[in-house]
Amino acid sequence: MIKVRVPATTANIGPGFDCLGIALNLYCYLEFEEIEEGLLIEECEDEYCDENNLIYQSMKKVFGMVNYKPKGIRIRIKSDIPISRGLGSSAACIVGGLVGANEISGGRLTKKELLDIANTIEGHPDNVTPAMFGGMTASVCENSKVYFTNMKVSDKFHFYALIPDFEVSTEKARSVLPKTINYKDAVYNIGRVSLLINALMNGDENLLKISCKDKLHEDYRKNLINDYDYIKSRSEELGSLAVFISGSGSTIMAVTGRDNNELEKDMSSLLKSLKDNWSIKKLKVDYEGVVIL
């Protein structure tokens, strides 16, 4: 039996739409086994418990590429990554499925080759790259190949995920984006994402404050997240250096410059006063990416 652990990921990080992502220490655990026949998916939510399951569909891509025909497949899912909350649950399924299938079929593909397949399935590389390799990654895709760089985030920064009980699917969150953007907005983001990478690596708090801002997706998506503006402004008042939509939402990510117990306490009581149920999770950067346990 093969056991795989895949980290959650937060993508975009403000201005880095579809490019920047960070792996976090919240995990999806998967077990894989070749069985005599059929498809057995254990501990899976009913709506995902069939042939269309994203983990299984990802496995089939690897089997097809290396021409391996398993008799049957058993998958067990134990995931702490909430679904459709902007913490990379789909990337974790894809990366986990690809790595599991590669192990079952004799380990013929490299991690880099698996990343290229993962990106094709997900449609953008910003979650699957850190899920595969860990750390903070900047990635782009050219001719179906992912080119990326892997970086360390300064230990100075702390990540607080504010996770609501409602989902926002990536499909929905992409459907509200405009078809074109204007030059000014593109320039706004290009400058900021360049500075943001530097700020996160070097622990530059002032630069983080200025650079973690976005004009390409936040304004269009925030209406899908109840109380977004209120939570963001209160969180900034309480000492967050940056507050952004994690991936395509619905989670809101707050970054602080120190271990801020006060912020955690104050944010918890603020979130309790809202009409939806929100939880707050303090997360660290994961530097391992997917691992075979």
Ligand SMILES: Nc1ncnc2c1ncn2[C@@H]1O[C@H](COP(=O)(O)OP(=O)(O)OP(=O)(O)O)[C@@H](O)[C@H]1O
């Ligand atoms: N534990 C799971 N079991 C089965 N399928 C899952 C699981 N987690 C995620 N999925 C699949 O991933 C889809 C959710 O992907 P979606 O892109 O909407 O959200 P996300 O990946 O959590 O968010 P984001 O991409 O913004 O970080 C589900 O509809 C399902 O197909």
Ligand SMILES: N[C@@H](CCO)C(=O)O
């Ligand atoms: N970059 C992606 C991340 C979510 O999958 C988006 O914002 O749509």
